[in-house]
Amino acid sequence: MTERPESSWPLPLPPREEPSVPPLSVWPTGQRDPAAQLRDSGCVPGTDADTDRIPPAVAAFAIATYTRPGDLVLDPDCGAGTVLVEALRAGRHALGLTAHTRWWTLARANITAAKAAGAWRDGSVLNALPKVLATVRAAGWVGRVGLVLTALRTAPDDAKDRGSGPDGDLESAIAELAATQLYCEPLLRSGGHLAVVARPQRHPDGSLADLTTPLVAAATTARLTLVDRCVALTAELRGSRLVTRASLAERRAAARTRAAGAPTALIAHHEVLVFQLAHDAELAATAAADTPWPAEGELIRRAANGVEYSGWRRAG
Template sequence: MNTNTPDLFDHPAPGGGSVWLTGQTDLATQLADGGYHPRTATDPDLIPPAIAAEIITRYTWPGELVLDPDCGPATTLVEALHHGRPALGLTTNPRSWRLARTNITTAKRSGAWSDGSILDHPATALTHIRAAGTRGTATLAITALRNPTRSTATTDLTTTLTHTRKALHPDGHIAIVATPTRDRNGELIDLPTAVLAAGQAAGLVLVHHAVALTAALHHDGVRTRAGITKRRRAHNHPSGKPIALTAHRHILVFQPALATVSAVAGAGHHHLGNTAVREAPFLHIGRTDLDAVGAAA
């Protein structure tokens, strides 16, 4: 097990930290049950439907707008529709746009909430779409940290978050989902710190840091769902040392700085929006056990 991994909660937030049991059902089953197009699974930064649903139900009520400024194949939007929330997504990737439209259309035909849209625009367009009635109305924005090994990943995320704030309700939340990623030497990249830096640069304050499992939790531990190919690659990594399989996503939840100050000031009146009151108790699993979980087969 890699002992040089960053602490899961190096950056404590007012809402604390928690572990979400979002991996009890495997991803293939989640996608099949949700009616997603088969190519949805090929997105390398895919937000699993169970994780999207967990965030949505924790931070919104039915009827509140959910936004994804870089939506990929739109699992976040589809789960919002299935849970009775209107949804709006943006992407400039033609393949993602077509796939997102297919998934949203399928969800609507299956009886999900009908108010779901996907725009062929970058997140910067959120600053200029007042006519669409979106500015300041989204209760929740969810998006993935995409292509995290790029040198511009953090600055690009800062730009996305800065413009996303324009569409966010003053008491709304922005959740960033980051998939654990290793460098060429097999060492885990400290993505939580990168996401935190991007959020702070965009004028946001971290209010919660969760670990959402993508593996099943059993009485005898966490079990990954990696196939034989991934397991062999982990044991025969180019770095010359075996690496542990990851089994989770990081979820960093932010609010605009002014909203956070207001919430703290009004805590005596229980004006906390939809945040900490719905958080599960923090299950402490330790410093390295999740970022480099050597889970059983």
């Protein structure tokens, strides 16, 4: 596999000027409870069993923000398929992958239900692991995906070999997602985004796990750059108050933890990390700084296998 040529961009910052920090934004995606969101989306019974699913309201917000009608939305570890349903409902094409037989059956049923309700875009789900995206089977998707939207999945299932214990599960989940980001990078079109939705996770001692640092490091390895860091609310916003929608089991677990002397807050949001191709982010930053762009025919990116694709040149 040949190396991609190194870019001379971004240009050096002026002396004493620090790099800009990606903006933090809050998405009001908790106004409806989880059951109501699934009903509104027309998801089939059993979808709620996927505890690592991206809430439909979060998926819909991300798709509306980072894609345009007709784009292809990819979830490389789609679970029961909530991302696929929202993509179809928004007039986008949808493609999902999962190696869990139960989730594949549910995702397929959800796609069928969305189409029966009037969604006319193409949607499909493959019974496959994300690594299939690095094979010749994915050649037709190179440079075509407008948004990769997926969740950090920490719940073990029969399709994955995770470490023992909560920390082992979390480390394994991050490692799997890092590999998935690497597989997905060549598929993104110019200007496309890759978004990871992560629920807050706690270590066995009750302390919050740092998910941002390893996820950003993994994306950097895949030549992706962080462009947005967002908070997707799962709690309802009532004026200036947040009303959590935690389940009874979550409330009881928090109460037990507090009684043991470890202050614990109920989960009120998911974190969303949004990345772009490194060259795209560099070009956008340079354009914002009023720096001349490369010539029309100048190659911006090269495929990992050394083959040039027209979709990887700057749009006119």
